[in-house]
Amino acid sequence: MELHFHVSEAVDLTAFMFSIHNSGRKEDKELISKMLQDDETEKKLEEIRSRLSAEDHEKLEVFFNEDSAIGPALLPGVMKDDHTLSAEGFVQKLRAMNEEEIRSFLFGRGFADRDYDGSDPEAGKRIVDTLAVPKQEKWKLYYYLDRPEAVKEELSELTKYVYETFYKPFQQDAVEAAQAFIEELKQAPNDPEHPVRMLVRDYTDPEMIEYIHVYPSFSLNIGFMLNDLSVKNVVHLAIGVKRFSLLESKMNEEELFGLLKVLTDERRFRLLKLLRKRPHYGYEIAEALGVSNSTVSHHLAILLSHKFVKSERAEHRVYFKVNTEEIKRVMGEMERMFAE
Template identity: 25%
Template sequence: MADTMKNTLLKNINFAYNEALEFILFMGMIANEEQIRTWAADYKIELDPLALSYHEEARSLLSPHAHRELLFFFQFNFFHKALDFAFFESICTWAEPLTAEAWITRLEESPAKKVVAEMVYGVYYDKLEELLDGNDWEVVKKDFRLMTELLTRTKPHHEVIEAHGPLFECLNHPEDTKQRYMQLFKQFYRDVFSLLKEPLRKASEEASRRYEEMFLDNPERFIREVNKNEPALYDVPTNFHVSFITQFGNHCLFFNTSESERVVTVIFGVHNDLIFGPAADREKTELFLKAFSDKRRLDFLLLLRNRPHYGQEIATALGITPAAVSYHANFLFFLDLIEIKREDHRLYYHLQVDKLRELLAITTKVMLDEEPGRI
């Protein structure tokens, strides 16, 4: 059985740099830098000075108009994805990694209404059932009149509520929207990305080789302990894009190709081994206490104390989006307090009770300078 899983992982998982993906990740990082800095502070992580220098250089090279346009399409929530979901969909459903230039050409050939429909999906994917109200998405996405009517009746989740107005603007003027994002991408490529793409590629590919060696040494252990996922998740073709500009991140994106086959893209930060590797007792204690400074993380664990839950269950119980579930889960993954297992075609979060006891013991040792159990 173990050999079967190993062979499945070796067959399906490919480490390959996708320049087009790094291109739009770069824009998303610039648009959401404040959110990224907050996230790094939560994890007690110092962002790479070289990456920060790239951010600063990019901002200095962008015209005020280009920066406003970048914010229009990318600023709403780096972890949720909103209008920018359409661009990820366009890249990740392609069979092979794309250069940024090749993807821009491909996007220009894509109908404006198709891209705008994917923007709607990106904003509403965690409230899609409520939005559709019994309608079929494959029908709705081709009927902009019906789509507009449904959007008027349904607000997106509060985390991306500010995307609602821009989304209507795109929906009402798809061809103008296409002119705007095509101009933005061409300008960003010319003025910013073309100057930095080679060092970005080099740094990403160096890290990719390191992670690929770890994966090949023990595929199942890498997926469980470093990627923090259930190996059975990767029963379809999966590309690991190791991203320098993202720095720290572990996001799975699922898409259906035009042939209706499921594909997975994992965006994996170059410094993830610093997050998911071993930490000193004091650092673990600080992060353990930090984990409970947010009531939602405490509620997350208390929910799992009774039984495993899948993502949408947790989102509903805590009143947050599935993207926020993933955000908080990454923090808890860092401390190995939870794990994911696939059951009945769903991914369930499980509480690691023994790890919780271990961290409680470490905290006792650090805080009281005594071994656990001492009276």
């Protein structure tokens, strides 16, 4: 998997809109707040969130809802071969996309089981029927499959508004942080254990991927957004500039406590029990547990980052299974703590 690094205002602005609207899952707020309590980036994002009106959130909810995430899904289609796209360029290229392109990228971040070229709106609606997303998000996708021109108009106007009103003070910090992170990531770029390659392996088949386009994002901070275009042997990964450094250092301080909290969350516990029976892929998990795609993706990301779950590719799907050795290790550490 060949790594390519880019600084893109369009990527960070998309991440910015997603981040200021979605301030973190409720079940993880305590853990996240401890990790980020002294973090300057998070303080800046929180200050901006406090300035958002109800109308601002309503507009952002349309394209940056965690389940449908239409804005991030469209990003690779807008960028195409322009990996350093500006905010202005993003708006121009979005407006230039044709209807089929808009439709085909609407499902870029879902667990849809088949490809869709965007030519037949009714075929797209049948895919929506199979998605494990809330009903209101399905209605939204139905609407935009019939009206792709509305996507271009509404998202373009929202992007220009957020850029001018909220993002501009972030701009210089975002560029400098992205450039510095790229220098870190360029160290040992051919290492098969490079953290970027390891992260991508958790969600894709490495044998199908030739290129990973990496976009450091100031606004994502410790998060990431991945678009798997493995049919074309390409992955686009927007990754927070503190994803590795802050996450690792904070977890090491209270490692055992943090790991136990990860394991004892009710939804993750149910997910682990399901995977204990046999490996499952993302869509199966969502269906079996009766939850949305974004909920499954969220909890899998946490379990994978702490090595409680492993991933493996079979045919054209990524399956997840329990890493019993790591769970036993953590239980053994707890036993030793109380036995001493």
